[in-house]
Amino acid sequence: VRWVGMAASGAASPRPPSLKKRSHSFDQGPRDHAAARSHSFDLGPRAETLATRQDNMSMPTLPRGFSFEGVVPEDCRPMFARKRYAFLIGILLGGGSVLYVTKRAVEQSDLVGDFLSSIELSALRAQVAEQVRLLPEFNFRRAPDPGWSEPKARKPGRPGLVAVEEGVRPHYPVIMIPGIISTGLEMWAGRQCAASYFRQRLWGTLSMLRLFTLDRECWLAHMELDGLTGADPEGVRIRAAQGFEAADYVVGGYWVWALLIESLADVGYSPSNMHVAAYDWRLPYRALEERDFYFTRLRSQIEMFKQMHGRKVAVVGHSMGANVWFYFMQWIKSPEGGKLSSAWVSDHVDQVVMIGAPWLGAPKTMTGLYMGESRDFTYLTGALGSLVDAVMSPVVRRRMMRAWPSVHSLLPMGGNTVWGDAASAPDDPPDIGTSHGALLQRREGAETVPELTMDEVRERLEADALRTQALPDDSGEKRFRMWYDLRVGTPDELVHPPEAAWVNPLKSPLPFAPNLTIHCLYGVGISTERSYVVDVPPPPPTPVAPRKGEESPAELAACAVPETVPYLIDRSVQAVNITNGVRLTDGDGTIPLLSLGYTCERLWRQRAAYNPSRAKLVTREYKHQKSSGAALRGGPESADHVDIMGNAEMIGDILRIVGGQELQDRVISDIARISDNLDERLFGSAGRKPALPPPSPTPDAAEVVVAEAQTQTAQAAAAPVTGSAPQLERCDDPPPAEEVA
DSSP: OHHHHHHHHTOSSOOOOOOSSOOOOSSOOGGGHHHHHHSOOBOGGGHHHHGGGTTTTTOOOOOTTOOSSSSOOGGGHHHHHTHHHHHHHHHHHHHHHHHHHHHHHTTTTTHHHHHHHTSOHHHHHHHHHHHHHHSOOOOTTTSOOTTSOOOTTTSOBOHHHHHHHTTOOOOSOEEEEOOTTOSOEEEEEOOGGGGGGTTSEEESSHHHHHHHHHOHHHHHHHHOOOTTTOOOOTTOEEEEOOSGGGTSEETTTEESSHHHHHHHHHTTOOTTTEEEOOOOTTSOHHHHHHHHOHHHHHHHHHHHHHHHHSSOEEEEEETHHHHHHHHHHHHHTSTTTTOOOHHHHHHHEEEEEEESOOTTOOHHHHHHHHHSOOGGGSSSOHHHHHHHHHHSOHHHHHHHHHTOGGGGGGSOSSHHHHHOOSSOOTTOOTTOSSOTTSSEEEEETTEEEEEEOHHHHHHHHHHHHHHHHTSOGGGSSOOOOOOOOOSOOOHHHHHSOOGGGTTOTTTSOOOSOTTOEEEEEEEESEEEEEEEEEEOOOOOOOOOOOOTTOOOHHHHHHHSOOOOOSOEEOTTOOBTTEETTEEEEEEBSSSBHHHHHHIIIIIHHHOGGGSTTOOEEEEEEEEOOOOOTTOSSOOTTOOSTTGGGGOHHHHHHHHHHHTTOOOOOBOOSSHHHHHHHHHHHHHSOOSOOOOOOOOOSSOOHHHHHHHHHHHHHHHHHOOOOTTSOOOOOOTTSOOOHHHHO
16 A cells, blocks of 8 residues: 555655565554554654665655654655545445345345335435444544554553563463454365365455355354254364464454564564464353363463473463353363362462453343344444345344354353342442343333343243254254353352353352462443343234145245244434443443453452452453544554453553563452442442452462361351352451361
8 A cells, every 4th residue: 555655656666565474563564554554553663673674675765755753744645535435435345245246145035135125215325324424534634644653652652562671571381262253263174065165264264254245054054053062063074273373363454362462472472482272162161172172282281381481371361261261270170170179270370361351241142142133233223234134134143143152151140130130230320210230121202111131031041942942953943052050159059060150250169279360451431232222023924825735845935934033122212321222331342341340359359259269369450542543443542342452551461460570450440339239239248348368378288178168167157148149258257266177
């Protein structure tokens, strides 16, 4: 792009830059400057050497007046100023291409024809104008391109180089665990319709988009798992990609882990002391071990790093990667899993860093499994929203989520006790009106009234699972089951949690690892979906049965009652903290604050039964700051659930942690009030209590036995409150000597 701009500006004999090698660097050269515009860091001292490297990088001579330290020069701006229009043209061409290729795939039902005949052109024009108005303003004449360096006083520097200047060097070997959908999936065996895709990624690259667009049913047939067993379809083998490229980028240049990996490399890390533990994120967690031996391999990798470097490791997980690690800590000490003990975690892991962890789940998962809806599909309304639904309907979206058992691990945990009821919820603001505890609400005049609570939706989802399990194999509807126990635990379950509860911190305690430090890093200050205003969809058209004796297979199929969803989000509802029918709360744009912060900020700090060894907790919150200019993704101060992986301050904190430095708490949100309210619902007592006292630095076997005896004695002596968690003693209230004995 820069070469074309320079040619247009009259630069002498420009040559196009070399495109032989893909760049993954913060230090953005001419080959990757488009990525620099979407995520910006101060180039730091390396910028000074760029001019001397022009010949080696096949760069043309820079135009007169060109500078890395200023805004885009005036003679380059006209081409950049037209980018907004090119972006809009791209949207129109892309939409037309989707319509063209989709029409061939759905020719029998004439889906596109039905859609086009059902709308008025005037309404479509109005909807297009409205959506264009909502697009970001790409005006490069008014604002500097965020891909270009600004004074350090205004923008953070490249975090890896800043950390090097601070003296940060590798200390702990690093294990990275990606989140859901951020690991590429490759095809090792498939059906004839995808025969040309051997070892190509059916998730995570443009190959996925190509196959999905040309033959959606073929793509679904390969990506869907058996909803009852979690097994691959017959004749299909889809497996996780391996190595750093498994999770650095998703679909072209959409970075996920790339910026953190590069920053780790800046301070001295390499493949010999850091590892990405990629996995098939569709599988139920137990199948990760049964099919792929994932937890056995993860254990071996950690043991090998400790043996090689003589130090315990640091584990860094993002999103669902935190749930996978929590499950692993239960697996390693269980007779049903690794058959070891909590001492293994204490002996091999020193630092755990979890980024945007959905410890208590997310409401959008419940609505996705129940009715195929979430906020992600409400941004386009009217005719354009109908176009999206024509290509990917709520029924298809629900079918996909039910075909991926791992999604169930992200369902909201604790039911109404944690997430509230029709009367109130722990995270309700003072002037909420209808409580967030009513997960689904309906419009009644100018107000909204409760429709279904979290428990009621879960009960309906469980009933729907039982209904589908009774369907024949050829019914066409996806059969599925509920995979995890997400309820509040009892004292007995806390001592010996069942496998189905290993993802649930309300039923499974942390391992006995007194030297372990757990860091919870997450973003705040972004409107996040919490509850929904819904409407009942219109009934499907009544099929006309053929005359008896004249039935054909096609006619019988057409006669079947089509699958429907029970509710749709009412996109027409707009009000304070309600956008397109979605009621919003604080969070990181995907996970509400209640789920991100409560376990680290309160549960594990003050409840001994959930943290028996009193492991150290550190909570770090990052306030979201919108990027300036034309960045299509968040900049270096974004706290969005995915874009926080490029947050310069957070990356710097991670580098300090793995470099052996200690961090302190930083809480800027309303999590203390929310935790007080949730404590009242769970334990019948509110208010911040003193943190648990630190444990002995080198526990022996006798101390482990005493600590476990203390926990079990407290659990046995406490009478649980009906419908809530058990009343548990504090670790700083020692039991009588005879009980310890």
